[in-house]
Amino acid sequence: MTILQKQFFALVRSGLWGNEADATLFDASTDWAKIYQSARKQALLGIVFDGVQTLPKEKQPPRNIYLQWCNAMLHIEENNRVLNRELANVYALMRENGIEPVLMKGQGVAQNYRYPLHRHCGDIDLYIGPDNYEKANALLRKEVTSELEETYKHINVVWHGVTVENHRVLTQLSAPLADRRLQAEIKRWHGSDECRKRWIGDVEVTLAPLPFDTAFVLIHSVQHFLNEGIGLRQICDWACMLHAQRNLPEKEDIAHLLKSFGLEKAARVFGALAVCFLGLPQEDLPIAYRKKDIPTAEWLLNDIWQGGNFGHYDQERQNRPKGYWKGKWFTFTRAIGRCYELGALAPREACWYPFVLIKHSMEMQWKKRFSGNSSLHN
Structure with a gap:
């Protein structure tokens, strides 16, 4: 493992778990530009920045890179807030029309991080199921600005400025026997009391x-x-x-x-x-x-x-x-x-x-x- 990788993973571990990063790995020769680019490349700018905060001031990035990082952090946090706001809006729309989506990945997974707003966010993935799939699509299309090609699993639309993936099929495995077990498990819990409820921002969502x-x-x-x-x-x-x-x-x-x-x-x-x-x-x-x-x-x-x-x-x-x-x-x-x-x-x-x-x-x-x-x- 290169010195860059050692430094990078020390900061990732610190950002994930809250312990202090090993300061002995960092000195005047530390290539902070490469560390920043590695964090960007892995979509971990927020997590690595949390690790940077545990270093002594004299071992943190130079001012220009630090300010660039702070600006990126503001964007990550704001993107998460926007996604959380639109998550509340899409749940309100669906529930008003008798549909209860299951939130998959994304903002649901983020709640397991120490600072959910620091996880690099993407889109809103909702599992609707086959019964209400077309109805949910019709509701979204009233305010859609663009739509990508529909796949066997979902449609992908831009709704209120954020990407929403509306799933008819939650996921599939390629191996036939494994997939039959997977689909049976999804059918077993979907719509049941086994689903979890969790507050994300201003909305209580349903999770698998x-x-x-x-x-x-x-x-x-x-x-x-x-x-x-x-x-x-x-x-x-x-x-x-x-x-x-x-x-x-x-x-x-x-x-x-x-x-x-x-x-x-x-x-x-x-x-x-x-x-x-x-x-x-x-x-x-x-x-x-x-x-x-x-x-x-x-x-x-x-x-x-x-x-x-x-x-x-x-x-x-x-x-x-x-x-x-x-x-x-x-x-x-x-x-x-x-x-x-x-x-x-x-x-x-x-x-x-x-x-x-x-x-x-x-x-x-x-x-x-x-x-x-x-x-x-x-």
Whole structure:
């Protein structure tokens, strides 16, 4: 590990857990510009900045970088406040029309951090389910300013200036047996008293049961990893969720779900990374990692370090070409390449993933051809 990486991870661990960063790692030669860019690349500017605050003043970044960081922090906090405000608005709209969304990822996961407003935010993901999906879409489209192509899982719209993903399908696994178990589990708890309630800003939202929500964070990360890559923020999400519930009795339920979904190995590798590099206490893990998982965790960390948030900073990665079929072929060939190289993380998912991509593309083309496209641009 380079000195830059040692410094960076010392600040991440400090920001996540509130302990003081190792000040002996920092001196007059510290390249703060590179540390800042690494934090930006991994979508962890807020977390690393919290770690910076624990350093002695004389070892903190120079004034120009510190002020740049402060300005970035203001933007991160304001973006979170905007997202929380619109979260309250979209819940009000849905509830007025008899729909109870389940908030997934995003602002729900942020509540597990020491400072939720310091987590880099993205969009609002709502699981509606198949029964109210079209009704919810119609409600949103009344105030939508743009809409991306609908996928088999969701629509993606800009509503009141924020991105909202409205899900018919919460998520899917590629391995058929694992996916049947996953869909059965979602159907079992959706709309039941097992769902949790939690206040975020001015609204009480509905969240999935804690064991499933925790497993879902890992599922989502594995899927993105096989397709395009993930950033360190996704590992931090996993670590913070586990740590926030460390004293709750659901740990065995989480382990059972992950094993039934065929993700035991992914859980071990993510766990090794979270413990060895992020400082998560080992006893917080639902599935303990093994010594042989550490090299895989190091390989995973190298891919994350090179690619950055969702692989967007991978210098060897080509841009998706314009045109529907060219774009689909690009996505398919990239996924095959990643599955071949990275199947060590989730072997069964890597095996089935390319076939599922083809299946979903064909289903969406069939829907567009024979059912009509209900997007904003019709």
